[in-house]
Amino acid sequence: MDNVELFERLGLAIAIGAAVGVERHWRERDEPEGGRTAGIRTFTLFGMAGGVAGLLERSFGVASSYSGITLTGFLIAIALVMAIFEMREAIAEKTYSVTSVVAAILTFGLGALAALGDMALASAGGAALVTILASREFLHQAIRRLTWVELRSAVILLAMTFVLRPILPDTPVGPFGGVSPKSIVMLAIMLASISFAGYVAVRMFGSTRGDVLAGAIGGLVSSTGTTVAFARRSASGEDGTTLSAGAISASAVSLLRTALLVATLAQTLLPVLLWPLVAGAAVLALYALILARSHQSTGGEVAPGNPFELAAVAKMALLLTCVAFLARAATQQFGGAGLIFASALSALADVDAATVTVASLLPSLQPGVAAQAVGVAALTNMAAKAVYGSVFGCARFSWHLWGATALSAAAALGAWALGSVV
Structure with missing residues (x-):
């Protein structure tokens, strides 16, 4: 390691300490000189101490059988002094907080990491540490507003993601490619996450803006899952108008995502499909925006209900898994001759699968047939979401969803016909 890199590593350690010190000093900026335990200078020195200890460890530890002694000694000394x-x-101010002690230890550790290990990881750790320290008021307020239902839902979602999912087998079971138990749980996690994200967005921004924002975000993951989740919420008594705006915005994002997939995986189809997809997405986005702007609250916001019900989420996951299984079976039965029909069946659950499949077969397909398959899949997915909205949602939700779907389909078909004539 040359001298330039050594200076860079030590400089990063000092910078991490200074960044943490700015936040710590700002929080106690009204204290008189000598009235605070540690400020910008002290935390800068903590970061520098970590960097120096790391460089000493690098110099002496390689040739010694007692590696780690230097770092351990520095760490114990800093932790003891800071704790005292x-x-x-704390005794003088009658407070109970160990945040500054832990921050000092982490600052030293990140400084040592900058000297010994990955500098990018040390930089990210320093940024995360400052962010957490600066978010005290926001985090405390969020905890005060947190209800037991929200906490329970978050715990269940975390358990499904990090406990249940890893232990399930990934090997498909059954004919026609089978069904993977892990994929079912992943679909349930996705649906639950969309519901929880929508709940959080409504709590933070209100029902009108929250539902539209949550729908747009959900459309990046699964517009079908978002539609089903919002439909269930509308059937439970929540505002069908704002929820339909959210579902429509999810469909708009889904069409734009399909255009991005085509541009990435099947560039030869882009001249044919770009304008129909963009036209359909524009109509959906405009419809959602008009709904959100024209909606007038009547007597205050309705408090959202349970972030998600596990039994209902599991049923929806099983339903969509069955639809996807039937689509794969039809694809294998009909083969290339039934590509358009198979794409339509696949789109009952998700349009991405049909798009990716068509793109993978493109070298052996005529561009016209491939474009028709993707177009039919997009239209079928929009119609399927409208049907799901009618089955699981309230009448107002269903009416708006069907209206937006019809207008969007007309715009897309018009752009397709115009492109064919030109």
Whole structure:
């Protein structure tokens, strides 16, 4: 390692300490000189101490059988000194907080990481540390507003994601490619996450803006899952107008995502499909925007209900899994001759699968047939979401969804016909 890199690593360690010190000093900026345990200078020195300890460890630890002694000694000394002074401050002010002690230890550790390990990881860790420290008021307020239902839903979602999913087998079971138990749980997690994200967005931004924002975000993951989740919420008594605006915005994002997939995986189809997809997405986005702007609240916001019900989420996941299974079976039975029909069946669950499949077969397909398959899949997916909205949602939700779907389909078909004539 040359001298330039050594200076860079030590400079990063000092910068991490200074960044943490700015936040710590700002929080106690009204204290008189000598009235705070540690400020910008002290935390800068903590970061520098970590960097120096790391460089010493790098110099002596390689040739010694007692590697780690230097770092351990520095860390114990800093932790003891910081703990003593923090305890004296806590006794004087009658407070109970160990945040500054932990921040000092982490600052030293990140400084050592900058000297010994990955500099990018040390930079990211420093940024994360400052962000957490600066978010005290926001986090405390969020915890005060947190209800038991929200906490329980978050715990269930985390357990499904990090406990249940890893232990399930990934090997498909059954004919026609089978069904993977892990894929069913992943679909349930996706649906639950969309519902929870929508709940959080409504709590933060209100029902009108929250539902539209949550729908647009959900459309990046699965517009079909978002539509089903919003339909269930409308049937439970929540505002069908704002929820339909969210579902429509999810469909708009889905069409734009399909255009991006085509541009990435099947560039030869882009001249044919770009304008129909963009036209359909524009109509949907405009419809959702008009709904959101014209909606007038009547007597205050309705408090959202349970972030998600596990039984209902599991049923929806099983339903969509069955639809996807039937689509794969039809694809294998009909083969290339039934590509358009198979794409339509696949789109009952998700349009991405049909798009990716057509793109993979493109070298052996005529561009016209491939474009028709993707177009039919997009239209079928829009119609399927409208049907799901009618089955699982309230009448107002269904009416708006069908209206937006019809207008969007007309715009897309018009753009397709205009492109064919030109």
